Amino acid sequence: MDADTAMDMEIGDGSSSYSSSKRLGIKNTIQTNFGDDYVFQIASSQEISTLAVSLSTNTIKLYSPATGQYFGECKGHSGTIHEISFSIPSSAHVICSCSSDGTVRAWDTRTFKQVSTLRAGSSQEVFSFSFGGSSGNLLAGGCNAQILFWDWRNGKQVACLEESHMDDVTQVRFIPEKQNKLISSSVDGLLCLFDTDGQIDDDNHLESVDYFVDCHYSKVDDRLWVIGGTGSGTLGYFPISHEPLGVIGSPEAILEGGHAGVVRTVLPASSSHGGLASAKGVFGWTGGEDGRLCCWLSDDSIGADRSWISSALIMKSQKARSRTRHHPY
Structure with missing residues (x-):
């Protein structure tokens, strides 16, 4: 069987399926431009x-x-x-x-x-x-x-x-x-x-992230968060619900303005860290591929001098925020 014959058979098989399809005719054609x-x-x-x-x-x-x-x-x-x-x-x-x-x-x-x-x-x-x-x-x-x-x-x-x-x-x-x-x-x-x-x-908004960094569990609140980030260095704390089980909610905290690249590690300032958590208002520490080590403060401690970043960074102007947001100085 040569190639031409094989092609003829393939077309023939396909046409049988077309015969049962609804046929449509052109009613009118408009030339929109010349x-x-x-x-x-x-x-x-x-x-x-x-x-x-x-x-x-x-x-x-x-x-x-x-x-x-x-x-x-x-x-x-x-x-x-x-x-x-x-x-x-x-x-x-x-x-x-x-x-x-x-x-x-x-x-x-x-x-x-x-x-x-x-x-x-x-x-x-x-x-x-x-x-x-x-x-x-x-x-x-x-x-x-x-x-x-x-x-x-x-x-x-x-x-x-x-x-x-x-x-x-x-x-x-x-x-x-x-x-x-x-x-x-x-x-x-x-x-x-x-x-x-x-x-x-x-x-x-931080409904989508490029990667996940870590998970954080609070014994006091019996709550679990998954921490995700974007390629530009923004992090979000996404709560994991019990009912329904395993559903990821919208971020309850967003860490923005400290990193300019992928974040590799997050250390929350929880009671399990002993002396580190004694620094009032400290939310946690992060490190990433941009070589920066950032310390984050909660919004209500934004005036304190304990928040810092390990390298020079031009910060964006402060905006009014309706959700928990954290920034390094």
Whole structure:
């Protein structure tokens, strides 16, 4: 049996499975452009009969989904349009778009005019956006290693998360049934979950880590924590629950700003360490691949002079924190 015969038999076997498949025919074809450009995304609205198409010409064209009639186009972006969506609260005729030009723009599909612009910054790209929050007016945008938040009602930026991802944030989505929960994904391979109720900052998130360093058990409280870290040197104490057994919770303590690389060892200042724990307010000690030995203080002891780090480090400005957070000096 030669190769041609074998190929004929393979095609014949495959075609038998196609015969039972549902056949679909092309109803209509719309030529969106007459150059070398192409279609990026198609979006539609459940409330209005309009089909939106984003093109590589940095424009959005609008059509009738039933007849293919061309309505008009929205022009204004100076970079690649990464996402379009009819998702603005109480604005059925408005479509939103984000682009490599660092903007999120809103367009009125009846007039094809731009009605709003939010800017992420000259050096930022916006790859994805999503509306959510408790009021539905919180806009999240996935950018270059950052997640930005705006209040859609006044256009003001209300938060910036810059420590959760280390590469482009390509998708952000609020969970439909839990609008205060935001999920993000990035080129760094991490999938992160945020709670946007209350103050939005990186303190409210360390749901994903790159590695585990150690476990810590407290005899006094009869509690167990697993200690995980990120490649940038942030550590989190994740509680292990008894009911249900073995479930890892959100971090109860986050150690940030001391290390610039992988942390190899953690020594908690518990009663089992005798004299070491007698230093009031000391949370523990850490060491890592950056060659640093860090001593950590609890937030309520931040003014004490017993906290130190073994090498020079430029600290970030102190932020208001809603969760237990520890910093070296």
